[in-house]
Amino acid sequence: MVSLLRGIAATSSATIRFFAFVLLRWIPGWPFAPIVFTSLVIYLSSILSLVKDEPPSGDRPRKDGKTSTKRAHVSSASESCDSALKTLLTGLPSKRSPVWTWITALINIVVSCLALDFLVRGLVVFPSNEVTFSRIGYVSPTTANLVFREPDTAQLPVVVSYQEASHEPNKWVQEGTVYMLNNSTDFTKTVKFQNLKPGTHYRYRLSNNKTGSFVTAPRPGSREASRMSFVTSSCLKPNFPYNILSHPLRVPGIEIMTEALAKLPELLKPSFMLFLGDFIYIDVPFRFGASMNHYRSEYRRIYSSPSWAFTSKNSTAIDLPWIHSLDDHEIENDWSKGNKTAPYPAAADPFIHYHVSANPPVPAKPFAHPDDVTYFSFVNGPASFFMLDTRTYRSEPSQTNSTILGYAQLQSLLEYLATPEPAGVHWKIVSSSVPFTKNWHVGTTDTWGGFLNERRSVFEAMWRAERELGIRIILLSGDRHEFAATRFPDPALELTSEELQPNTPGLGVHEFSVGPLSMFYLPIRSYRQTDTEDVAVKYAPDGNSKFGLIDIAEAIDEVDASVRNSVLTYSLYVGGEVVWKYQLSVPAQRKNTTKVHPAGHVLEDRLLSWDGPLKMAFGSLSDVVELGIKKATWVYEEALSRLRSTGRLG
Incomplete structure (x- = not known):
């Protein structure tokens, strides 16, 4: 015993x-x-x-059953x-x-x-019921969306004002007055600043002492519109990795990113953050409830984080405009049950009030009522954007008729891809909360890998757009807590086997998938190329804080000085440091375009790891184990079914 x-x-x-x-x-x-x-x-x-x-330590039982108090003589230090x-x-x-x-x-x-x-x-x-905050969402050349929260009725009405940063401190323009805030919107309100000047630095203030600043987007067609920068990432969880001395709502990744961006020259400062989901983790590490109030409280706690006030070289985290996509942990892990099944309605409420309300507009042709749409489209400088919602409308994966977008969103995306862009816009950037690539071999069905028929339709539209419209398409995604760059070559290019080898830059629609901004990563490798459809370019799984900086600018072609190119540079940051850079380009003049865009190439690579092969082998082993478990389960269920059919098992 x-x-x-x-x-x-x-x-x-x-x-x-x-x-x-x-x-x-x-x-x-x-x-x-x-x-x-x-x-x-x-x-x-x-x-x-x-x-x-x-x-007792000195008592020893003797053979006669009595106890000896004589200590063992050989006890030593x-x-x-x-x-x-x-x-x-x-x-x-x-x-x-x-x-x-x-x-x-x-x-x-x-x-x-x-x-x-x-x-x-x-x-x-920190229950955060009383949290107040203000932040900027989508910014256009002449407008900016401001969302704020104020639960204290004594602060009403809230007067919202703005001014050009170069103006006198007392010269403010009143945008509006908010007389009522209530629980129907969790005491939030979105105000749109209008009639602004393109490419101008503004300050704003609220009568409840909330302040901030923003810069409007450049005027379309202007010289300034040939350049823009933004950052992208996904997935954040306060106080992880855990630190007992840290504020429980501190988000280290926000501070790391703010400090890194503050070091950039003014030309490279990002215009906004394109955040690709998992802004909250309602079910990690434990789900305490599924009511609307539980979901609201998670948003409030994130926005009450002290990390938003973090300042580095006069750059404050909260002043960077954020626009948002929805992913599973804002609802439930690996969500694929549509927008009617609980807990989706409860989860959607705060997402709409805190994020959708300040997001970009819906596409010009949404193929659904605009009030029911949670996918967005906009233009900023040399790029147009389509922000997908891969959770709200998806069905169960790996079925004959599986859809990740739903009919209306798919039609809207295809319409967007087929529409020519105005002069000066050279890039179509499509964002997805989950990766397009099927190179991740754990949880593949939660990505576009579980919706291959729909993925093929989208890819065919993308390849056609690149051939016929003279633009280039970039895919951005998150979710996986790792970084991977993948390219999807157009079959019409008829590339050689050497051009389709793993870990090679080259031709094709490119995807950059990055995360987390502030969360865990796994040391087990699960991303690898297994066919010639998804060609691996770079894989960087390590790091609790990762984000991508995308910079687009015009440059003279290296071969033909008479040709100007629009050049996109993707910089991967891990732990606040640049570790990898990749560059793509497209001719700035449509008359100079060809059906084949220039191949991408690596500018910088600091990602060399001695334990990479070991971790990759361990990842492959885990795949084998997973496959073995699935096979054993199938054999067991098949045997059980046969026994039942023969009547041997009741």
Whole structure:
């Protein structure tokens, strides 16, 4: 019985420490916290039983059943040290020193308390019902969307004003007055600044003492409109990796990004953040509810993070305009049940009030009522954008008629791809919350890899647009907590096998998938090329904070000086540092376009890792194990079905 209790104590102690580490530093998955707390109860119960049943350290049972108080003569300092170390490492009680027994028990209690702190401190200490904030969303050449929250009725009415940053401090223009805010919108309101000047720096202020600044987009067709920069990423979770000394709502990735962007020259400063989903994690590490208020409270907590006030070289995080796409963790992991099934309606409410209301306009041809549309389209400088919603309208993946976009959104996207762009616009940028590539071999069906028929239709429209319209198409995505660049060559190009090898730059529609901005990453490699449809260009999985900076500018062609190109440079940042750069180009004059655009090429690559092959092999092994489990399950179910059909199994 004692040996069994010792085995239980050692196992539960190891379980507490391992899964607490996983939860706090590796991946805050939902099962890990319950495992830690359950193991703690088991551990404390077993160790208390062991201590209670253990005879005093000096007592020795004799053959006649009596007890001897004579101590073992060979007890030494080295043995005591070994016993203490064993107790600390295994969690087992020590016969020689009860002090070490309670110390190792205390370690397990403290570790479990850290897990509890990560789970509930932000929830309990910062309920965020009273949070106030203001931020800028979509900015056009003449307008800017401002969303703010003010739950204090004593602050009403809220007067919203703006001025050019170069004007006198007392020269303000009143945009509007908000007389009422209530719970129907969670006390939020969106105000549109109108009649602004293109390419101009503005300040704004609210009568509740909220202030900020923004820069309008350049006038279409102007010289300034030939250049623009923006950043993109996805996935953020406060205080992860966990730090007990950190504010529970601090988002390290926002601060890392703000500091990195502040170092850029003025020409490269981004105009906005294109955030591709998982702004909240309602179900990570634990879902506390699925009501509308639970979803609202998660948005409020993110917007009450002190990281938004982080300032570096006069650049404040909250002053960068953010536009948003929806992904699964704003609803439920791997969501594919449409927009009518619970909890989608509850999840959509705060997404609409906090994000959709300040997002770009819906496409000119949405093929649905505009009020029911959560996909967006706009033009900024040399690029037009189409922001997909890959969650609201999707059906179950890997079916004959599976759709990731729904009929209306698919038609709107195809219309967008087939529409010529005005002069000066050379790039069509399509964003998706999940990757287009099927090169990720874990969770493939949650990506476009689960909707291959629809993906093929979209790709054919993209290849046709590049051939016929003289523009170039770029795909941006997130979700995977890793970075990967992939190209999808047009079959009409008839590329050689050498041009389709993995890890090669070259021709084709390019996708850049990046994340997380502030979340976990996995050391197991799951991305690799397995065919010639999805050609791997670069894979960079490591890093808790990753984002991409996209800069588009005109430049003289390196071969023909009489030709000007629009050049797109993608810079990957990991931990606030540039680690990889890639460049694509398209002739700026449509008359100079050809059916084949120039191949992409790498400008900089600092991503060399000694353990890459090992991690890739481990990732492949995990795929084999997963395939084996699926195969065994299929065999079992097939055998069960046959037994039932023969009547041998009731």
